[in-house]
Amino acid sequence: MTRQGPIxxxxxxxxxxxxxxxxxxxxAGMPVGVxxxxxxxxxxxxxxxxxxxxxxGMPIWEALRLCPDGLYVKRxxxxxxxxxxxxxxxxxxxxxxxxxxxxxEFFFEAxxxxxxxxxxYAVLVRDRILERVRVPVTVGIARTRTLAKLISDSAKPFGAxxxxxxxxxxxxxxxxPVTDVSGIAGRRERxxxxxxxxxxxxxxxxxxxxxxxxxxxxGEALWWELNGDPVIPIHAxxxxxxxxxxxxxxGEATDRPDVLWxxxxxxxxxxVEELRFHRVLAGRVAVWVGYRDGHAGxxxxxxxxxxDRFDVLLDAFRPCLRRAWVPKAMAARMHLFxxxxxxxxxxxxxxxxxxxADDAATAVKQTINDRHGRFAIRSAATLPLGxxxxxxxxxxxxxxxxxxxxx
Amino acid sequence: MKLLCDREQLLAAFxxxxxxxxxxxxxPILQHLKLVAxxxxxxxxxxxxxxxGIRFRVLGVKVDQPGSVILPLQRMGQILRTSTGDDExxxxxxxxxxxxxxxRSEFKLPAEDPELFPDPPDFNAETxxxxxxxxxxxxxxxxxxxxxxxxxxxxLAGVLMEPxxxxxxxxxxxxRRMARQIIGCEPEGAVEPPSQAPVVPVKALRLIERNLDxxxxxxxxxxxxxxxxxxxxxxxxxxxxxxxxxxxxKAVMPSSxxxxxxxxxVEPLLQxxxxxxxxxxxxxxxxxxxxxxxxxxxxSQTADVGESHIELPISYDGKDxxxxxxxxxxxxxxxxxxxxxxxxAELIDHKSAAVFKTEDQYTYVVMPLNRDR
Numbered sequence: 194m195t196r197q198g199p200i201x202x203x204x205x206x207x208x209x210x211x212x213x214x215x216x217x218x219x220x221a222g223m224p225v226g227v228x229x230x231x232x233x234x235x236x237x238x239x240x241x242x243x244x245x246x247x248x249x250g251m252p253i254w255e256a257l258r259l260c261p262d263g264l265y266v267k268r269x270x271x272x273x274x275x276x277x278x279x280x281x282x283x284x285x286x287x288x289x290x291x292x293x294x295x296x297x298e299f300f301f302e303a304x305x306x307x308x309x310x311x312x313x314y315a316v317l318v319r320d321r322i323l324e325r326v327r328v329p330v331t332v333g334i335a336r337t338r339t340l341a342k343l344i345s346d347s348a349k350p351f352g353a354x355x356x357x358x359x360x361x362x363x364x365x366x367x368x369x370p371v372t373d374v375s376g377i378a379g380r381r382e383r384x385x386x387x388x389x390x391x392x393x394x395x396x397x398x399x400x401x402x403x404x405x406x407x408x409x410x411x412g413e414a415l416w417w418e419l420n421g422d423p424v425i426p427i428h429a430x431x432x433x434x435x436x437x438x439x440x441x442x443x444g445e446a447t448d449r450p451d452v453l454w455x456x457x458x459x460x461x462x463x464x465v466e467e468l469r470f471h472r473v474l475a476g477r478v479a480v481w482v483g484y485r486d487g488h489a490g491x492x493x494x495x496x497x498x499x500x501d502r503f504d505v506l507l508d509a510f511r512p513c514l515r516r517a518w519v520p521k522a523m524a525a526r527m528h529l530f531x532x533x534x535x536x537x538x539x540x541x542x543x544x545x546x547x548x549x550a551d552d553a554a555t556a557v558k559q560t561i562n563d564r565h566g567r568f569a570i571r572s573a574a575t576l577p578l579g580x581x582x583x584x585x586x587x588x589x590x591x592x593x594x595x596x597x598x599x600x
Numbered sequence: 601m602k603l604l605c606d607r608e609q610l611l612a613a614f615x616x617x618x619x620x621x622x623x624x625x626x627x628p629i630l631q632h633l634k635l636v637a638x639x640x641x642x643x644x645x646x647x648x649x650x651x652x653g654i655r656f657r658v659l660g661v662k663v664d665q666p667g668s669v670i671l672p673l674q675r676m677g678q679i680l681r682t683s684t685g686d687d688e689x690x691x692x693x694x695x696x697x698x699x700x701x702x703x704r705s706e707f708k709l710p711a712e713d714p715e716l717f718p719d720p721p722d723f724n725a726e727t728x729x730x731x732x733x734x735x736x737x738x739x740x741x742x743x744x745x746x747x748x749x750x751x752x753x754x755x756l757a758g759v760l761m762e763p764x765x766x767x768x769x770x771x772x773x774x775x776r777r778m779a780r781q782i783i784g785c786e787p788e789g790a791v792e793p794p795s796q797a798p799v800v801p802v803k804a805l806r807l808i809e810r811n812l813d814x815x816x817x818x819x820x821x822x823x824x825x826x827x828x829x830x831x832x833x834x835x836x837x838x839x840x841x842x843x844x845x846x847x848x849x850k851a852v853m854p855s856s857x858x859x860x861x862x863x864x865x866v867e868p869l870l871q872x873x874x875x876x877x878x879x880x881x882x883x884x885x886x887x888x889x890x891x892x893x894x895x896x897x898x899x900s901q902t903a904d905v906g907e908s909h910i911e912l913p914i915s916y917d918g919k920d921x922x923x924x925x926x927x928x929x930x931x932x933x934x935x936x937x938x939x940x941x942x943x944x945a946e947l948i949d950h951k952s953a954a955v956f957k958t959e960d961q962y963t964y965v966v967m968p969l970n971r972d973r
Contacts, residue, residue: 433883477750495750497775498967505753512752539886539924539969543775544852544953545754 198304199311199357200427201334202341203284203318206350208297209237211328212273213266224263226256230587231444232267240350270296271589279326287318290429293596300341300427303334303355311355319353335362338425339418342375343393359421366394366419376415381408393419431596433534434471439463439592440528444581446485448523451577453482457514458507458574459581460529463593465503466567468531470595474499474540476533478506480513483526492516498543499535503555506531601667601693603637606660610689611680613645613658614673616811616835620647620654620803621673633671634717635691639663646720647673652804653720653838654811660688668714669693676700679707720838721823723831727789728821729763733812733832739770739781740809742936742962744802748774755799755844761820761828762797768820771849777929778849779936782961785820794822799846804828804839811835853965854953857946861891861916867939870931872898872912877927879906886969887927891947892920900927923950924969930956933964 205211209227214220224242226235235242235251245260256263277296284291288301306314315332322330333344334355340362347365348354356362371393372382384407390396396404397419405413417424439460447453457480468475476499482490492513500506510529518524535541561570568588581587617633625631630649635658637643643661647654669691679700683689686702693699698711740759748756751774760771768785771778812818813833821829830837863869876887876898884902894917898910937943937958946955950971956964 493750494752495748497748497751497753497756509752535883539971541776541926542951542967542970544773544778544849544965544967545775545847 198302199334199336199355200338200341200423201288201301201303201315201318201332202338202345203280203299203301203322203330203332204342204345204349205280205297206329206331207237207239208328209268209273210239212269212276215276215327216272217266220264224260226260226263226265227268228253228265229268230442230590235265236268267586269586269589270591270594273297274589274594276326276328277594280322280328280330283322283325284318287321290427292427292429293431295597296591296594300338302427311357312353315353315355319351336421337418337423338427339374339415340365340421343369343373346373362421363394363397366397367392369393371396374415374419376411377408381412384408434473435532435534437464437467437471437473437475437531437534438528439467440481440526441590441592442526443524446523446525448521449577450518453514453518453524453527455575455577456527457510457529458572459578460527461503461506461510462568462571462575463590464529464531465501465506467593468501468534471534472537473531473534474501474537475506475531476535477531478509478513479530479532480510480517481528481530482514482517482519482524484519485523485525488519488522490517490519495533498541498546499533503558601637601669601691602664603635603643603691604662604664604688605658605691607680607683607686607689609660610645610658611677613656614677614680617645617647617654617656618673618677619807619810620649620652622649625649629670629712629716630718631673632712632717633673633676634668634714634719635671636668636714637661637663638666645671646717648718648720648838650718651840652801652807654807655720655722655836655838656811657834659834667693668717669698670712670714670717671698672709675707675709720836721827721829723819723821723829723836725819725821725823725829727787727791728819728829729768729791730786730788730817730819731768731783733814733816733818735783736818737809737812739768739783740805742781742933743770743772743779744805745932745936746772746774746777746779746964747802749802751775754847755842756846758799758801758842759805760797760799760846760849763791763793763820771846773847773849775847776926777933777964777966778852779933780849780853780963780965786817788819794825796825797846798822798825798828799842799844800828800839801842804837807839808832808837811837852953853963854946854948854955857948857955859891859916859918859921859947860944861896861914861918861947862942862944863914864942865940866934866937866943868912869943870934870939872896872910873927873930873934876900876908876910877931879908880927881905885926885928886924886971887930888922888924890920890922891916891918891945893917921947921949923947923954924971925954925966926969929966933966937962 210225225239227237229236235256238247247256290302292300311334315334319332329351331345331349331352333341335341404416414424477495479493494509634646643658645656645658683702690701693711698709700707743759762769767782769782771780808830811832816833819831827840880900881902887900890897896912896914901907953965
């Protein structure tokens, strides 16, 4: 058993904007907003745009009113992932254990700082990433990951701070509201309020048994962390998935069965890609369809043998969609789920595997895509989604960013 | 309608038919039972969910005024269970009220219209098959566990009942394993085998199994290729068939083997597999079987759980065979057998179906876990 040393947290500053500035240098210093999939909402903004009052999630027409001279660009997750990977590579040179927490956040083991000084270490990490990737980040180092994240949140933008002294920790905790703790929001915050817990320090100083009773074991873990006792480890390897999912909003709602089917096929292609990336097979599948009137439909099926085969999964999803489909209702969203995930080895063989024809079409599709790029060729069933394909930004979604632990 | 019912007999009848009643239904009448009392013909208690139905002959009913009554399953069941001081209960329909009377108790319940209840069909078939109750019970137990209620590719949510001139073959499969039991039968009348062998849902099979009477053979008839009717000592069970295509199970039945390993009794093999499976988990279900000269070695290993190594002496002197199975698939089959009966394993290689056979015409085919790739 080894005792865990200090933990660092790296968080990119306005990452999507920073990523756009890496390739479009003229955006530097300007108010920049990054728009979501349908171009209707601001999903990230520069500090310059923030100063005009533009917030994340704000509709574009509202943002334009507040910041008419801002520059608005559409998100490109494929590019953001490339930079994210470069940041990860840089971090791995600076620490033996790095957790890829999200596209723009990492935790890292800070047990042995080069030169022995943790403050210098934080500065080194910040400056090395800027030098290599040209993305500004803020770095916090502390005895636990919860404290490290609080430090980096408080040091933004482009900060670097190490706090390992209890008195300094307490002064930081006293200045931050309890909702700054990752995992405390909404209902949990309301549960703490009757006990007079408003700040992070209130939470750290509360009775442990009270916190366990109010926030269960996960809340107690935060209590230990705020008191400097590391109980949430760094996951250098991603935890095995319980469920893989692909899907999202259609943009334009539809009641056409052929369009719904096209979305199912498109999402299944992405789901199969994900199953293969994680080297797992699906034992069960489910499809969920959300309708504009607030209703939802769901269908589930169990596979005879766990599989990642496109044709077999498509056969399983077909009756699921039938069950989830509400005729004449306008469907707005769809999600496909692969559940009961099993590793490739050992793989349960099926009695009737040999009775069906081989999926030759999928094999051809795979070969072409391997050679010419992701989804260079798709199933013909997705043809009704022509308008979606016209916009290249639709080709890569935030879900397609691999290896995160936050999802 | 006015009756005097033997409380214990009626309670037993409730137990026999209650399982059919759906927990939720858009048709509330289906959540009740129907009792039909006719002098001289006995009284019949019915339940149905429209897919499966049962007519059960109730003993100990004295009919003062014949008729029908709808009995609410939950409330009437509670009355029957709690009226322990009464050997008999009087049931009377008074207008729109059902009155149940004991010596010192009286209950008034709303009486639904019996005409609204969809009576399950009675057994009127003149042709069919006669099967020994004990054999049918054994066949159901040995095959129904291997089915798959969620399959979308094939009709696997039930057991195939394939009648032949002198036998009926029951087959249950979930695509990973397959259980087949052949039982003797006696054709009745000029029965023609159905064009498509019926697949009987598991819910109906469990109902049939519960209602078999060892003293009386069961009679089985297929109705228009869409339903099956089974008559047991006191019950008639109706069930719609599972729709869809049952896979060609004969095509996947191995016709030869490389190694045959006899076991004098099921019990030691069952125990060895149970022991080896202790350290398996949901994510790591495999148990390695190494058949060697005179010895079967079983091993399993699961990260964070541990390892197991079990040995079982066997009468085998052929070539070594190694194969990995999901232990749960073997355990379910072995538990359905008589622990003292002999069984034999027939194997080809680590990627081919393994076959377990008993002398009483039971065959269990199970696909291994493939460690290649």
